Amino acid sequence: MREESTVQDPVIRMIGTRNVITRTNLPVGDYAANPYVGCTHGCIYCYARFMKRFTDHHEPWGAFLDVKQWEPVRSPGRYEGKGIFLGSVTDPYLPEERRFRRTRALLEELKGSGIRLSIQTKSDLVLRDLDLIQSYPDARVGFSINTLDEDFRQDMDNAATIERRLKAMETLHDAGIRTTCFISPIFPGITDAESIMERVRNHCNLIWLENLNLRDGSCRAAVMEYIRGKHPDLIPLYEDIYLHGSRAYWEEEDRKMREYAAGRGLDYVRNDDTSRRPFEAPPLIVNYFFHEEVRKTGRKGSNA
Numbered sequence: 001m002r003e004e005s006t007v008q009d010p011v012i013r014m015i016g017t018r019n020v021i022t023r024t025n026l027p028v029g030d031y032a033a034n035p036y037v038g039c040t041h042g043c044i045y046c047y048a049r050f051m052k053r054f055t056d057h058h059e060p061w062g063a064f065l066d067v068k069q070w071e072p073v074r075s076p077g078r079y080e081g082k083g084i085f086l087g088s089v090t091d092p093y094l095p096e097e098r099r100f101r102r103t104r105a106l107l108e109e110l111k112g113s114g115i116r117l118s119i120q121t122k123s124d125l126v127l128r129d130l131d132l133i134q135s136y137p138d139a140r141v142g143f144s145i146n147t148l149d150e151d152f153r154q155d156m157d158n159a160a161t162i163e164r165r166l167k168a169m170e171t172l173h174d175a176g177i178r179t180t181c182f183i184s185p186i187f188p189g190i191t192d193a194e195s196i197m198e199r200v201r202n203h204c205n206l207i208w209l210e211n212l213n214l215r216d217g218s219c220r221a222a223v224m225e226y227i228r229g230k231h232p233d234l235i236p237l238y239e240d241i242y243l244h245g246s247r248a249y250w251e252e253e254d255r256k257m258r259e260y261a262a263g264r265g266l267d268y269v270r271n272d273d274t275s276r277r278p279f280e281a282p283p284l285i286v287n288y289f290f291h292e293e294v295r296k297t298g299r300k301g302s303n304a
C-alpha cells in the first residue's frame, strides 16, 4: 500500500532567503512560514501549484523541492503574542523533512519567543517535534483530512495514510496540544464530512470545513479528468458547480453540517477563527466555504 511520498528522487535544491517569516492575511495568524518551496505530497487538487512560477523548475508539481536556508530570525521575542502559521502554502512535514530538518530548525529558533504556533500538515512526522511544540504557548496542529476512504486518499496524494493522520491527531491531543481537523477540500459527492467529524470530534478542538474550488486551470483539469475517469456519475454535479457556478450543493452541505452540529451539541460558525475555548471544550466547527470572498482577496490560500 502506498503510505507516503512515492515521488522517486524529486529534484532538490538549496535556496537562500533572507526571511523565512512573512506577514499573512490568512485568518489563522499574523505571520506565515514555509521552510520549503514545492511539495512532494503532490495532491492532484493542490492550490499551491502556482508557486512553481516563482521557481526555476520544469518538473511537474510534486517532483521538485527547494529547501530554504534562511538568515537567523532576528529578535524572536518581538513575535511574542503574535500568531504564526507554519505551512501556509506547502506542508512543513514532507518526507524530506526527515533529512533536512528545516521545520525543526525554525521551531528551535522561535522556541521561547512567546509566538502562538499553528501548524498544518498531512503527515505524522510532526510527532517527532512534540517536545518542541509543547514548549510553545497554546500551540495547535491541524491535519488535512477530506476522506476516510483510503483508496480515494491514495488517488489524491502521496502523504501519510488517513489512519496515521488520525492517530497523530489523537496522540497530540492526548499530550495536551490543540488539534484541528481541516476537512478540505470537500469533494462534492465524495467527501463525507459528517463521518469524518464523527471520527475526530473527541480528539480535536476545532473542525474547519472548506469547499473544493477549481479556479486554477491546471487544478481544474486534473480534478475533472479524475472525476470523468473514476466518478462519471458525478459529472453533471461538477459541471453544475464548476461550469455554471451553482452554489446549491454548498448551501445544502451547510444546512446538513449545521444540523449535524446541533444534533451533537457543537457550535457551528462561519468564517470566524477568533473563538478561544478551554482545551476540554468540545470542538467548534468553522465553515470556511468561500472564505476568500469574505476576506475579499483573490488569494488562493493553502490546503496543505
Ligand code: SF4
Residues within 6 Å of the ligand: 039, 040, 041, 042, 043, 045, 046, 047, 048, 049, 089, 090, 091, 122, 157, 303, 304
Ligand atoms: S495540497 Fe498541500 S499537501 Fe498537497 S501538494 Fe499542495 S501544498 Fe502539498
